Amino acid sequence: MKIIVTGAxxxxxxxxxxxxxxxxxxxxxxxxxxxxxxxxxxxxxxxxIGELDNAxxxxxTFSGADSVYLMIPPDYRxxxxxxxxxxxxxxxxxxxxxxxxxxxxxxxxxxxxxxxGNGPLSxxxxxxxxxxxxxxxxxxxxxxxxxYVNYLPSIGLIKAAGIIGDNTSPESRMLLTHPAxxxxxxxxxxxxxxAGTTYRFIISQETTNNExxxxxxxxxxxxxxxxxxxxxxxxxxxxxxxGFSESAAQSFVEMGDAFREGRSWEExxxxxxxxxxxxxSFADFVKEVFVPAxxx
Numbered sequence: 001m002k003i004i005v006t007g008a009x010x011x012x013x014x015x016x017x018x019x020x021x022x023x024x025x026x027x028x029x030x031x032x033x034x035x036x037x038x039x040x041x042x043x044x045x046x047x048x049i050g051e052l053d054n055a056x057x058x059x060x061t062f063s064g065a066d067s068v069y070l071m072i073p074p075d076y077r078x079x080x081x082x083x084x085x086x087x088x089x090x091x092x093x094x095x096x097x098x099x100x101x102x103x104x105x106x107x108x109x110x111x112x113x114x115x116x117g118n119g120p121l122s123x124x125x126x127x128x129x130x131x132x133x134x135x136x137x138x139x140x141x142x143x144x145x146x147x148y149v150n151y152l153p154s155i156g157l158i159k160a161a162g163i164i165g166d167n168t169s170p171e172s173r174m175l176l177t178h179p180a181x182x183x184x185x186x187x188x189x190x191x192x193x194x195a196g197t198t199y200r201f202i203i204s205q206e207t208t209n210n211e212x213x214x215x216x217x218x219x220x221x222x223x224x225x226x227x228x229x230x231x232x233x234x235x236x237x238x239x240x241x242x243g244f245s246e247s248a249a250q251s252f253v254e255m256g257d258a259f260r261e262g263r264s265w266e267e268x269x270x271x272x273x274x275x276x277x278x279x280x281s282f283a284d285f286v287k288e289v290f291v292p293a294x295x296x
C-alpha cells in the first residue's frame with residue numbers, strides 16, 4: 001500500500017512510520033523541514049517536504065495514496081488557535097478531495113465532541129465536521145486522551161518550585177495515552193480501512209493527578225511531590241510567559257476546566273465498545289522517558 005504520514009517524525013508519526021515500513025508499505029512522510037529528509041529516508045520511507053498550508057503540495061503528495069494519516073501540528077503562538085486548527089483542517093480536506101484519497105485516519109482527541117468550552121479540543125469538532133462533508137471517503141477518527149509526553153514540560157516547574165500542576169485539581173480524573181499506543185492503532189487502521197466513519201478511543205491508563213504526581217515524584221526521588229491546582233489567571237499567565245499566545249493560553253485554560261469538570265470524558269464513558277486499551281503504562285513512561293529527561 002501507498003500510505004501518507006503527516007506529522008513529520010513526531011511522537012506518533014515516528015513509531016507509525018517505523019511500523020508501516022517494517023510491514024513493507026510504500027510510506028511517504030510529510031514534513032515542513034528540509035533537514036528531516038535524510039532522517040526520513042534512513043527509516044526506509046520517502047520524504048515530501050513542503051508547507052502544510054499549501055493545498056497544491058498536499059494534493060500532489062496525496063495523489064495515488066491508498067490511505068492517509070492526518071494530524072494538525074500544534075501552534076501555540078497562533079493569534080487565534082481555533083481559527084488556525086479549523087483552517088488547517090480545511091486545507092487538508094481540499095487536498096483529500098482533489099487527490100481522490102478514499103481512506104483517512106485522523107488524529108482527533110477525547111473531548112472533540114464538545115463544540116464549545118474545551119479549548120483546542122473544541123476546535124477539532126470543526127475539523128471533524130469539515131472532513132465529514134467529504135463524499136465517499138472512509139474516516140477513522142483516533143480519539144486518545146492526554147499524551148504522556150505532555151508532562152515533560154513540567155520538569156522546569158518541578159526543579160524550580162518542587163511542585164507540578166495546572167488548573168485541574170489533585171483529584172481530577174485523567175485518561176492518558178502513550179503516543180506509541182496511538183501509533184499502533186493508527187497503523188492498523190491505515191492498513192485495514194473500515195467503510196464509513198468510525199471512532200477509536202485510545203486509553204493507555206486511567207489515573208488522577210495525585211497519582212501522576214506520586215508516580216513522577218517517587219521516580220525522581222521526590223516522593224512528596226504535590227499536584228497544585230493553579231487559579232485560571234495564574235495558569236494562563238504562566239503559559240503566556242512560556243511563549244503561548246493569548247488565544248492559545250485561554251484555550252488551555254478552557255481545556256483544563258473541561259478535564260476538571262469531567263466533560264471531556266463524557267463521550268468515551270458512553271461508548272465503551274469503541275475503546276482500545278493501550279499496553280504502555282505511565283509508570284514505564286516515567287522510568288524510560290521522564291526520568292532521563294529530568295536528569296539530563
